[in-house]
Amino acid sequence: MHRKPLNDKARHRFFFWPVLIIFLIVGTATGHADEKMTIGPLEEIILLPWQIRLLARIDTGAYTSSLDARRLRIQDNVARFRLREEYGDIELKLPVIEWRPFLSSESHELRPVVEMEICLGPKRLRTQVSLNDRSRVSYPFLVGRKVLKEGRFIVDVSQKKRVPPACVKVKR
Numbered sequence: 001m002h003r004k005p006l007n008d009k010a011r012h013r014f015f016f017w018p019v020l021i022i023f024l025i026v027g028t029a030t031g032h033a034d035e036k037m038t039i040g041p042l043e044e045i046i047l048l049p050w051q052i053r054l055l056a057r058i059d060t061g062a063y064t065s066s067l068d069a070r071r072l073r074i075q076d077n078v079a080r081f082r083l084r085e086e087y088g089d090i091e092l093k094l095p096v097i098e099w100r101p102f103l104s105s106e107s108h109e110l111r112p113v114v115e116m117e118i119c120l121g122p123k124r125l126r127t128q129v130s131l132n133d134r135s136r137v138s139y140p141f142l143v144g145r146k147v148l149k150e151g152r153f154i155v156d157v158s159q160k161k162r163v164p165p166a167c168v169k170v171k172r
Helices: 008-030 145-150
Strands: 037-039 042-048 052-058 065-068 070-075 078-082 091-103 108-120 123-132 141-143 153-155
Touching (some): 108 141, 145 153
Antiparallel strands (some): 078 091, 091 108
16 A cells, blocks of 8 residues: 655645644643742732722832731721721721731831732732731832732833733622
């Protein structure tokens, strides 16, 4: 039995499709979960589930994230506070999970820590956030190293607002 040699078109189909299928299967199986995402020193975030957009400073020197909490009151282990006027002067209420000491260039103080979910780029991250009056600083939210590590982010200081928040809205 004599076989006819493959022409270029048939050879292309014979080799191309199996290679493409293997590439897609291997690429999907390995995924991109280990890839790190580059962000700048200033990024917009969303506080979830409230859908409040804030400009955040990325701070690789701080371990814990921090939120500007105006008129902060703690009662029955629940923190009640307001956001800045430009962010709606909205009152938020969250349970205090712990009190943690913080050392700044100006003081040493105990701050309440709450847990909240934020959206940074395409990633939804649940994290601990200290509450304090940040009225003397430009940005109402500070993203600390813990979020950067959990979200697998790399900071490129030469870029700003590199990854707009793109998390899917939560249905309430």
